[in-house]
Amino acid sequence: NAGVTQTPKFQVLKTGQSMTLQCAQDMNHNSMYWYRQDPGMGLRLIYYSASEGTTDKGEVPNGYNVSRLNKREFSLRLESAAPSQTSVYFCASQEGGEQFFGPGTRLTVL
Amino acid sequence: GEDVEQSLFLSVREGDSSVINCTYTDSSSTYLYWYKQEPGAGLQLLTYIFSNMDMKQDQRLTVLLNKKDKHLSLRIADTQTGDSAIYFCAVVSGGSYIPTFGRGTSLIVHP
Numbered sequence: 001n002a003g004v005t006q007t008p009k010f011q012v013l014k015t016g017q018s019m020t021l022q023c024a025q026d027m028n029h030n031s032m033y034w035y036r037q038d039p040g041m042g043l044r045l046i047y048y049s050a051s052e053g054t055t056d057k058g059e060v061p062n063g064y065n066v067s068r069l070n071k072r073e074f075s076l077r078l079e080s081a082a083p084s085q086t087s088v089y090f091c092a093s094q095e096g097g098e099q100f101f102g103p104g105t106r107l108t109v110l
Numbered sequence: 111g112e113d114v115e116q117s118l119f120l121s122v123r124e125g126d127s128s129v130i131n132c133t134y135t136d137s138s139s140t141y142l143y144w145y146k147q148e149p150g151a152g153l154q155l156l157t158y159i160f161s162n163m164d165m166k167q168d169q170r171l172t173v174l175l176n177k178k179d180k181h182l183s184l185r186i187a188d189t190q191t192g193d194s195a196i197y198f199c200a201v202v203s204g205g206s207y208i209p210t211f212g213r214g215t216s217l218i219v220h221p
Binding site (some may be wrong): 004012031033040041042043045048056090092094096098099101103104 | 140151152198200207208211213
């Protein structure tokens with residue numbers, strides 16, 4: 001049981017480049033989330049998906065898109081990366097009120 | 111919406127007790143959580159309390175909930191250097207299943 005997995009672990013992009021962050025969970029959870037974590041800001045919700053086939057904006061969705069490919073996978077796409085998107089990105093799935101987090105992707109945009 | 115506040119830093123000596131505090135605004139909060147984040151890792155659930163409880167104890171951890179003041183605390187007894195981490199308070203309010211996280215408290219334990 002791997003829990004929540006994320007790839008890649010680290011990524012460096014140039015301004016304007018695009019990339020997709022991958023997330024998968026093997027716990028059969030319906031809800032999945034993408035957060036970004038910045039120093040002193042805590043966790044900020046980017047997008048979430050209550051179930052397969054649905055996605056909703058969170059607190060800071062601008063500059064991002066998501067896809068809930070199936071129940072297991074929830075990807076986050078940056079179409080044109082900006083330095084303000086330098087952050088650590090966490091994916092999570094949820095059972096009841098408890099969230100299960102992946103190990104994070106550390107993204108730097110130059 | 112819900113607003114969750116925590117102080118950013120706490121420094122304690124090894125062997126002392128640590129108390130991490132959290133305040134929230136929504137009186138309809140139902141589930142309250144404490145998560146721990148070790149360096150370079152994701153968050154992991156440490157403990158939780160339901161809104162109909164005042165206290166929960168789990169080995170070295172004690173959670174206290176004061177609903178009147180909307181105040182939640184996490185006490186770690188006999189704090190060890192391995193307890194050094196960021197601790198997040200998270201609250202789920204009635205009508206929503208999405209938790210609202212505080213900004214996290216960095217606990218630094220000195221030998």
